[in-house]
Amino acid sequence: xxxxLPEGWELVVGLEVHCELATATKLFCGCPNxxxxxxxxxxxxxxxxxxxxxxxxxxxxxxxxxxxGVALRCSIEPxxxxxxxxxxxxxxxxxxxSQYDAPINRGxxxxxxxxxxxxxxxxxxEEDTGKTTHVGGTGRIGGADYALVDYNRSGVPLVEIVxxxxxxxxxxAHAYASELRAxxxxxxxxxxxxEEGSMxxxxxxxxxxxxxxxxxxxxxxxLNSLRSLVRAIEHEAARQVALVQAGGTVVQETRHWDExxxxxxxxxxxxxxxxxxxxxxxxxVPLAPDERxxxxxxxxxxxxxxxxxxxxxxxxxGSPTQAQLDQIRxxxxxxxxxxxxxxxxxxxxxxLALARTANEVAANAERAADLxxxxxxxxxxxxxxxxxxxxxxxxxxxxxxxxxGDPTAIAKSMGFESMDEGELRExxxxxxxxxxxxxxxxxxxxxxxxxxxxxxxxRATSNSANGKAVTEELARMRSEARGAS
Amino acid sequence: MSxxxxxxxxxxxxxxxxxxxxxxxSLSLIATGDDIHAFLEVLxxxxxxxxxxxxxxxxxxxxxxxxxxxxxxxxxxxxxxxxPTTCSSRILAGWRPPYDATVVERLRxxxxxxxxxxxxxxxxxxxxxxxxxxxxxxxxRDRGRVPGGSSGGSAASVAAGxxxxxxxxxxxxxxxxxxxxxxxxxxxPTYGLVSRYGLVAFASSLDQxxxxxxxxxxxxxxxxxxxxxxxxDTTSLEGPVPDMLAAVERPxxxxxxxxxxxxxxxxxxxxxxxxxxxxxxxxxxxxxVEEVSIPQFRYGLSAYxxxxxxxxxxxxARFDGVRYGLRVDASDAEAMNVATxxxxxxxxxxxxxxxxxxxxxxxxxxxxxAKAQRVRRWVANGFADAYAKxxxxxxxxxxxxxxxxxEHSEDPLAMYxxxxxxxxxxxxxxxxxxxxxxxxxGGLPVGVQVFAPALGEDVMFALAGALERSAPTKEPPR
Numbered sequence: 035x036x037x038x039l040p041e042g043w044e045l046v047v048g049l050e051v052h053c054e055l056a057t058a059t060k061l062f063c064g065c066p067n068x069x070x071x072x073x074x075x076x077x078x079x080x081x082x083x084x085x086x087x088x089x090x091x092x093x094x095x096x097x098x099x100x101x102x103g104v105a106l107r108c109s110i111e112p113x114x115x116x117x118x119x120x121x122x123x124x125x126x127x128x129x130x131x132s133q134y135d136a137p138i139n140r141g142x143x144x145x146x147x148x149x150x151x152x153x154x155x156x157x158x159x160e161e162d163t164g165k166t167t168h169v170g171g172t173g174r175i176g177g178a179d180y181a182l183v184d185y186n187r188s189g190v191p192l193v194e195i196v197x198x199x200x201x202x203x204x205x206x207a208h209a210y211a212s213e214l215r216a217x218x219x220x221x222x223x224x225x226x227x228x229e230e231g232s233m234x235x236x237x238x239x240x241x242x243x244x245x246x247x248x249x250x251x252x253x254x255x256x257l258n259s260l261r262s263l264v265r266a267i268e269h270e271a272a273r274q275v276a277l278v279q280a281g282g283t284v285v286q287e288t289r290h291w292d293e294x295x296x297x298x299x300x301x302x303x304x305x306x307x308x309x310x311x312x313x314x315x316x317x318x319v320p321l322a323p324d325e326r327x328x329x330x331x332x333x334x335x336x337x338x339x340x341x342x343x344x345x346x347x348x349x350x351x352g353s354p355t356q357a358q359l360d361q362i363r364x365x366x367x368x369x370x371x372x373x374x375x376x377x378x379x380x381x382x383x384x385x386l387a388l389a390r391t392a393n394e395v396a397a398n399a400e401r402a403a404d405l406x407x408x409x410x411x412x413x414x415x416x417x418x419x420x421x422x423x424x425x426x427x428x429x430x431x432x433x434x435x436x437x438x439g440d441p442t443a444i445a446k447s448m449g450f451e452s453m454d455e456g457e458l459r460e461x462x463x464x465x466x467x468x469x470x471x472x473x474x475x476x477x478x479x480x481x482x483x484x485x486x487x488x489x490x491x492x493r494a495t496s497n498s499a500n501g502k503a504v505t506e507e508l509a510r511m512r513s514e515a516r517g518a519s
Numbered sequence: 520m521s522x523x524x525x526x527x528x529x530x531x532x533x534x535x536x537x538x539x540x541x542x543x544x545s546l547s548l549i550a551t552g553d554d555i556h557a558f559l560e561v562l563x564x565x566x567x568x569x570x571x572x573x574x575x576x577x578x579x580x581x582x583x584x585x586x587x588x589x590x591x592x593x594x595x596x597x598x599x600x601x602x603p604t605t606c607s608s609r610i611l612a613g614w615r616p617p618y619d620a621t622v623v624e625r626l627r628x629x630x631x632x633x634x635x636x637x638x639x640x641x642x643x644x645x646x647x648x649x650x651x652x653x654x655x656x657x658x659x660r661d662r663g664r665v666p667g668g669s670s671g672g673s674a675a676s677v678a679a680g681x682x683x684x685x686x687x688x689x690x691x692x693x694x695x696x697x698x699x700x701x702x703x704x705x706x707x708p709t710y711g712l713v714s715r716y717g718l719v720a721f722a723s724s725l726d727q728x729x730x731x732x733x734x735x736x737x738x739x740x741x742x743x744x745x746x747x748x749x750x751x752d753t754t755s756l757e758g759p760v761p762d763m764l765a766a767v768e769r770p771x772x773x774x775x776x777x778x779x780x781x782x783x784x785x786x787x788x789x790x791x792x793x794x795x796x797x798x799x800x801x802x803x804x805x806x807x808v809e810e811v812s813i814p815q816f817r818y819g820l821s822a823y824x825x826x827x828x829x830x831x832x833x834x835x836a837r838f839d840g841v842r843y844g845l846r847v848d849a850s851d852a853e854a855m856n857v858a859t860x861x862x863x864x865x866x867x868x869x870x871x872x873x874x875x876x877x878x879x880x881x882x883x884x885x886x887x888x889a890k891a892q893r894v895r896r897w898v899a900n901g902f903a904d905a906y907a908k909x910x911x912x913x914x915x916x917x918x919x920x921x922x923x924x925x926e927h928s929e930d931p932l933a934m935y936x937x938x939x940x941x942x943x944x945x946x947x948x949x950x951x952x953x954x955x956x957x958x959x960x961g962g963l964p965v966g967v968q969v970f971a972p973a974l975g976e977d978v979m980f981a982l983a984g985a986l987e988r989s990a991p992t993k994e995p996p997r
């Protein structure tokens with residue numbers, strides 16, 4: 035399936051992103067906010083909703099929510115907690131403490147790397163529910179023998195970030211979700227791990243004929259990865275267009291994304307939807323951060339991805355290529371921009387520093403933090419100066435990441451000292467003699483065999499030859515041979 | 520038990536009397552006299568062990584605290600660690616909280632001895648203690664009559680002389696109304712003066728824990744022990760607690776007291792007569808008493824019976840059979856939830872859950888809940904206007920003296936009307952208390968209600984003390 039709708043149709047998407055805040059404790063009690071522990075060990079009367087217990091707001095969670103607000107250029111406002119009432123076994127109080135018509139963050143925007151801007155309607159605080167596991171039978175909600183509930187997650191602080199319906203393609207939805215994730219991680223508000231559920235995305239999808247008012251939307255749930263998000267939006271848009279084209283109407287409902295089947299399935303329609311009976315939470319006082327607190331939070335906000343990307347782009351004199359822009363985005367997302375900037379500051383060429391960081395360094399992310407930037411920049415200079423070939427430089431970098439050391443010494447210990455010219459000529463001549471067919475083709479002007487010849491030389495020298503020098507030697511031999519004939 | 524808490528504590532602290540002797544007396548009175556069903560659970564072994572510990576600490580030269588050795592009863596909606604806490608509901612059958620309410624901790628730290636948990640209207644919803652899953656409590660003054668409610672068991676346990684002090688909770692009058700009907704003192708403190716942590720919530724924005732006692736001074740002493748900020752209740756007030764015990768003896772000369780027209784008119788002739796006499800008594804003690812009309816009071820009851828059920832419908836949602844209390848098994852979680860709640864809640868609780876759910880529903884919220892909140896602010900403004908002219912207000916606690924068992928139980932609205940005099944102070948959050956002041960012709964106690972502005976408990980206790988000293992018949996507690 036592709037991102038293309040039939041001519042004359044437009045996709046309209048709004049995303050609701052729930053992110054778990056990276057606090058030490060839960061939103062309304064002192065239990066640890068931790069993932070992956072023994073079920074029902076991080077619980078107390080408050081997060082179990084026992085009779086008589088009362089919530090006490092976690093100040094740190096408010097600060098992280100405000101950070102998100104500042105990062106998304108929202109206005110931070112006096113806010114009120116509301117109760118959202120509905121019955122569910124993994125929700126201990128059978129209501130969720132959330133924010134309704136007075137959220138802490140309102141009216142922001144998120145600029146995507148391509149320059150497009152998506153509106154952010156609100157980013158409000160709320161508590162997470164417990165987690166239900168259906169056991170036995172089909173293992174699905176309808177056909178299980180019984181269910182187990184783990185309340186460790188109950189009361190974990192969440193911020194729900196609701197975008198405006200400004201997204202017009204699945205690719206843009208992907209870009210929004212990844213940029214938002216990068217902001218959440220960079221701001222320290224959340225670890226943004228979709229696979230652990232600390233970032234969860236629901237998509238409101240509708241279609242319309244271009245220029246017409248918005249169509250009826252469906253909310254798609256169970257999107258556990260960005261790939262699912264893209265696939266689900268594309269599937270749902272196609273389903274809605276086909277439905278309308280066949281004379282049907284889209285019903286407002288919640289739909290479940292089935293990753294295996296690759297389609298969305300109806301969960302419940304609006305008629306069956308809950309009336310949440312929101313009303314102000316009487317156990318909590320209104321939350322009105324004063325100007326001083328707001329400015330402290332704004333001042334404590336670390337640099338955000340967009341700014342960090344701009345810094346790297348600046349290293350290219352303002353005109354990076356598209357491939358470099360992609361690499362810049364990738365190193366910022368991996369939190370490796372300081373590696374690039376550090377190497378460049380020590381004299382390494384920007385393009386090479388970016389390429390090696392985006393690929394080889396990022397591939398060994400757990401060691402990247404300890405990479406000696408001085409050694410890294412000297413290695414890049416060796417490569418740029420032709421003293422080490424690309425393959426050799428990568429081998430030295432791998433060693434530098436794993437064990438550190440001096441790049442020149444590592445190169446020497448790997449036998450990458452530049453061969454003298456005579457030695458190189460001998461090896462190349464020997465290899466060429468062993469591959470007469472390839473050599474003839476090469477002489478005839480077939481440049482495709484050049485790679486094979488270079489590869490053979492490299493194997494013969496255990497990678498110690500400089501690729502650039504081999505290329506030059508081959509060219510020299512060819513012109514010599516041509517001149518002789 | 521003829522002794523007051525103040526006397527008991529003074530004797531126990533001074534080693535003149537043992538806590539064991541005091542507690543044994545209380546337990547023996549309960550054992551022989553509780554055919555009025557004030558208690559749901561009597562904790563004899565725990566109480567005696569605790570009394571012995573207090574006696575040992577006195578022997579060791581330590582001070583067990585201002586309530587040393589005082590037997591106390593707790594309404595059964597206050598969480599007690601390891602001790603059943605049922606709210607007189609089948610749905611909490613067998614539940615033992617894993618923690619103590621803040622007030623329970625504070626009482627224990629002050630040397631009080633918990634002797635039992637008292638009967639109540641289920642989840643504090645009622646005005647007669649007839650809505651209890653384990654049957655009604657009888658009024659010790661007249662066993663054919665109700666003790667009032669919802670803290671009827673606590674009021675009856677004090678009136679019967681089983682204990683000198685008990686705690687209740689007051690959402691719309693549930694401490695003051697039974698105190699009046701049983702002839703004891705009952706206090707609803709300023710909202711936020713006492714931590715609600717560990718009080719099983721009925722209507723969170725209205726609920727307050729308070730003491731019931733045989734004397735004004737005992738009630739003041741108890742409230743001083745349980746009052747004060749608690750980090751576990753965000754709505755609890757920071758700052759100093761009013762000086763209450765000392766205020767009981769304070770002269771009231773010169774205090775301006777407003778006799779609220781709406782809390783005299785509409786009460787029975789005998790109640791009205793006692794209230795007017797109490798006003799004269801205060802005037803005699805040197806207060807400047809004047810009648811004042813607060814017309815907003817007439818609308819308090821309607822607002823209350825929307826706001827309280829709305830909050831209750833949400834607070835009681837957690838009783839779903841999943842984690843604790845009753846579970847009635849069924850084919851799936853939703854059916855189990857419905858079956859459990861159908862079997863577990865009594866009719867009045869169901870009625871209020873339905874009322875509250877309706878008042879919060881989409882399309883009705885503005886017309887009911889939101890409008891009730893506006894009325895609530897309007898009632899609070901009525902108080903504020905009156906307090907611009909008066910230091911305190913006076914009126915009846917209840918429209919009538921104790922009514923007969925079964926008299927209102929078929930007519931919910933008649934029952935709701937018995938809260939009409941008490942509800943306004945819950946809506947405004949200001950303190951109010953009921954003090955016995957004479958009886959009707961049949962000898963049933965009448966309570967008069969003293970109101971003060973927020974955190975004006977000192978003024979309130981001073982006036983209550985003056986009323987107690989001038990009350991026409993000063994019956995010893997039976």
